Amino acid sequence: MKAIQAAATRWRDRLLLQEDLNFLLTNRIPRIAVSRWMGRFSRIESPLLARLAIAVWRLFTELDLSDAKHSRFRSLHDCFIRELKPGARPLAPEPGALVSPCDAIVGACGRVEAGRLYQAKGFPYRIEDLFGDAARAAPYRDGSFVTLRLTSAMYHRFHAPADLRIEHVTHIAGDTWNVNPIALKRIERLFCRNERAALHARLADGRPIALVPVAAILVSSLRLHALDLLLHTGYAGPHELPCDASYAKGQEMGWFQHGSTIIVFLPPGLALRVASGQRLRMGQLLAS
Template identity: 65%
Template structure:
């Protein structure tokens, strides 16, 4: 993944100041601003889209060189853009779980019982995040990885292994920004925001893996390809959604309509792959977690998406 440009735009450097960043992106009418952006981003006008993307570039290191399309009918189309064929490589090592998305790795490691960290010194209980005490016990003393998607990144997410989706729980909530400035200041932020808890089962070992896409300020909507409709503020469908959808490793599962976070949970018996630590950039398809005893760290065969 490309590093951040050495010389950022002046507007972007303003947002690097944490206190000001937090004020500008959180101490605002979040729900109202999110509804407005949801409407505005879908305006299909090439002039509006081009101007919006130009302004967006002032605040973010937006790189569209790997996008399938280079012109967009709306800002929303740019947010949810597809990749060129072969733009990502999937690690196909048996027992390795690949990253479901492009991201910056956040807090990660072994759960302390059923507690994870959203930032240093800021724990949260899985019971609050997942909303299901029985499911939480599956991950006691297991592993977790927080994957933060910046607003400029590729927003689609993919299956980290051959798996079956068994259940989705939709939890409505707030739309706090999920950047580091907010994670340091808002207690149990992930447990307060809108999110989907996606329980899956790995086809090779039968182990349970849960993905938790957490929405954030601005569009705050999640598309899951096996469900009808969009999970978004104002959703009136069932909270618990039994599912039966099979995905091959690397296959697209859905997308965010703006930058946000995916948290990955696995039970004991897994380990972080080398180089996975807080602050590390990662691309969809790169090695993220491995099942202990199934891999030996050898160079993996690879396949293009």
């Protein structure tokens, strides 16, 4: 028994050391400056440089380009925001299904209880702090939420989870902390600290739905087709952006430039059909 306990202790200590190193390397650096540099570097148009950068990228991630529409890229940025082959992401056929807007790993999810939700176990935050406006957060105070984390190797475009109309976008300036599980267990209210945008929309039946894309380290911008706008840490335009854009389920809405998180908020009456830790592809069943 003592030998088993000692082995368990050594394993735990190694894990904590790896987590400490990951946290230091991805957070205790000038995050915004590094993110802006990465944004500029990724746009350098050189097929050779792109191939070399992608080769290095593959050493650290499970990058799979087999379903990409193109096999060659002019820049690293082109690979980040790659399109997929037609039919690569079929939509869930269930009647009334809301689908995942992106490829992702499901993080914290469940009920919003009296305006409070969680980024990780023991780390709550207030929905109005995320939205930056209590009135716009009100429809979801007793609804449900699901956190969808996009890793750097994943497909980075996001799509409409249902037929909907975007009515308003709020841009909220902030930091670029890493949003991986290690950081979420250490930084309180992390999503409320980071650069983000709140997309306020309505489903075809009039019920509200919101998507909140949250930026992270190395993610310098978010492209929204509805506004033909690039939101980023240096954005100096208006932050309250009226919008009137309709999307069919599965239609592309925009993209991240590297990898990040989208938090989806649903009003009462819609039930989540996913669980924490589940891997999703865009178009798979999310709620009904």
